[in-house]
Amino acid sequence: MYDLTGFQRDLLYVIAGLDDPHGLAIKDELEDYYEKEIHHGRLYPNLDTLVEKGLVEKSQRDRRTNEYKTTRRGTREIEARTEWEAEYIDHEAEASRSRTA
Structure with a gap:
């Protein structure tokens, strides 16, 4: 996943979180998150990249x-x-707690 853009990673997460997602459902979810229009010229080539990467x-x-x-x-x-992110988030939470204690 290290070679994905942030947008491609977001696409992957949305696909994993929806039941039988199709292009427009994915587009709607991302538009809600980004709070702006996602153009087809951005969406579908990035979906194809995720397919090509397996x-x-x-x-x-x-x-x-x-x-x-x-x-x-x-x-x-x-x-x-998710595990990698949790390592850093958990570490930061522990550091924050020790600073306030």
């Missing part, structure tokens, strides 16, 4: 709609990133 699978729901889901590798990458 982090996300893309399947066709109907003739116009694709669904996305995380692969096992994508899920492992999210778990590893």
